[in-house]
Amino acid sequence: MTENKVNKLSFLAFGKKERRLITEPINDNNPITVQILGVCSALAVTSMMWPSIVMSVAVLFVVAFSNFFTSLLRKYIPSQVRMIVQLVIIAFLVTVVELFLKAYSFPVWKQLSVFIGLIITNCIVMGRLEAYAMANTPWKSFLDGIGNSLGYGVILVVISFFREILGKGTLMAGSPLEVKLIGKSSEFLINTADTSWLSWYSNNNLMVLPVAAMFILAIIIWIQRSVNRKLINIS
Amino acid sequence: MLDFINTFIKAAFIENLVLSYFLGMCSFLAVSKSVKTATGLGLAVIFVQGITIPVNWLISEYLLVETGVFGIDLTFLRFILFIAVIASMVQLVEMVVEKVSPALYNSLGIFLPLITVNCAILGGSLFMISREYNFSQSVAFGLGGGMGWALAIIAIAAIREKLRYSNIPAPLQGLGIAFIITGLMGMAFMSLMGIDPAAFFTK
Numbered sequence: 001m002t003e004n005k006v007n008k009l010s011f012l013a014f015g016k017k018e019r020r021l022i023t024e025p026i027n028d029n030n031p032i033t034v035q036i037l038g039v040c041s042a043l044a045v046t047s048m049m050w051p052s053i054v055m056s057v058a059v060l061f062v063v064a065f066s067n068f069f070t071s072l073l074r075k076y077i078p079s080q081v082r083m084i085v086q087l088v089i090i091a092f093l094v095t096v097v098e099l100f101l102k103a104y105s106f107p108v109w110k111q112l113s114v115f116i117g118l119i120i121t122n123c124i125v126m127g128r129l130e131a132y133a134m135a136n137t138p139w140k141s142f143l144d145g146i147g148n149s150l151g152y153g154v155i156l157v158v159i160s161f162f163r164e165i166l167g168k169g170t171l172m173a174g175s176p177l178e179v180k181l182i183g184k185s186s187e188f189l190i191n192t193a194d195t196s197w198l199s200w201y202s203n204n205n206l207m208v209l210p211v212a213a214m215f216i217l218a219i220i221i222w223i224q225r226s227v228n229r230k231l232i233n234i235s
Numbered sequence: 236m237l238d239f240i241n242t243f244i245k246a247a248f249i250e251n252l253v254l255s256y257f258l259g260m261c262s263f264l265a266v267s268k269s270v271k272t273a274t275g276l277g278l279a280v281i282f283v284q285g286i287t288i289p290v291n292w293l294i295s296e297y298l299l300v301e302t303g304v305f306g307i308d309l310t311f312l313r314f315i316l317f318i319a320v321i322a323s324m325v326q327l328v329e330m331v332v333e334k335v336s337p338a339l340y341n342s343l344g345i346f347l348p349l350i351t352v353n354c355a356i357l358g359g360s361l362f363m364i365s366r367e368y369n370f371s372q373s374v375a376f377g378l379g380g381g382m383g384w385a386l387a388i389i390a391i392a393a394i395r396e397k398l399r400y401s402n403i404p405a406p407l408q409g410l411g412i413a414f415i416i417t418g419l420m421g422m423a424f425m426s427l428m429g430i431d432p433a434a435f436f437t438k
Binding site for chain 2: 022040088210217221
């Protein structure tokens with residue numbers, strides 16, 4: 001009787017293998033820097049930190065659940081039309097996310113504009129469905145989706161951190177945690193003393209443009225591959 | 236007519252989908268290793284983009300709005316319908332390419348069906364909506380956007396072919412240097428900002 005219970009719950013197991021599904025995409029198999037998936041949105045939305053965090057959460061929701069549903073249906077999807085079926089699942093989830101953001105976080109929705117819709121064609125979603133969910137159990141696919149979108153989120157947060165602080169002098173602008181760190185002290189939200197040691201800095205407008213994300217991403221890749229030398233010969 | 240030319244030039248050069256919005260980066264980076272395959276994919280993108288954007292314009296103008304055929308607001312179906320149009324158009328292109336040029340079909344391989352999930356295609360349709368283009372503008376935007384994408388991928392493929400002979404630090408090789416080049420190309424294209432094509436033609 002008890003054995004039966006354990007077997008029933010074993011599909012929700014969270015052992016070493018499952019933990020690897022989450023940790024591996026954060027460094028060794030990062031979707032952006034190693035698998036080259038989902039680069040478009042990583043470059044376009046990262047001019048500020050708050051929208052890129054919202055974007056990462058939206059991607060997490062979509063990837064995890066589309067992986068889960070596709071994996072549930074994987075034995076019933078004929079292989080000729082699998083792309084259409086997957087796209088319908090993804091488009092449904094993205095529509096849910098878009099309506100949710102539009103209702104509860106309108107300024108961020110406005111800022112992300114077409115990029116929420118573009119989660120449909122975010123290569124991470126499609127890539128993980130094809131590479132993982134079509135061949136694995138629902139629970140594992142769900143974890144794989146979470147791991148990959150965390151790997152994506154880490155890169156987004158790092159890029160947007162540098163772009164926002166160097167381009168605008170603020171951090172998390174637009175969110176409740178907004179702070180202004182560098183630049184002229186008269187623009188500070190929390191009015192600190194005039195003797196701010198970073199007041200000489202004037203904003204670098206290049207950092208606001210998407211071009212800057214290219215260079216920051218290249219530097220991240222350079223550092224990652226110098227540290228983790230087994231990644232060097234990948235594409 | 237002036238409107239058409241204006242939108243076309245804007246979409247192809249000034250607001251280039253790859254180099255100023257960074258859409259369609261995945262296949263842009265993955266297929267840009269040789270000029271020949273890059274050209275094939277570029278042509279396919281021009282075709283798909285040039286057809287799907289006007290078709291999607293017709294759909295959103297006549298089917299999805301309250302004043303349309305069904306008389307109810309169906310804008311929440313936008314994503315699903317757009318992606319269905321794109322997927323079927325890509326299927327069509329795939330069949331045509333397979334019949335007309337089997338060699339190109341083989342060299343493009345998996346990347347032909349993957350045009351469906353190329354952000355530039357869906358992004359073009361969504362930009363067309365958010366910028367409220369009319370029909371002739373959307374035709375120009377489709378063709379121009381596709382042309383701009385093809386131009387960018389052919390240019391970077393040519394640069395990457397030459398890069399094979401240069402001495403780049405090992406961790407920066409491949410992906411890293413491709414990002415830096417794309418960034419530099421983006422900066423070069425930024426110099427076209429502020430050009431007003433309409434002013435040129437009215438003089």
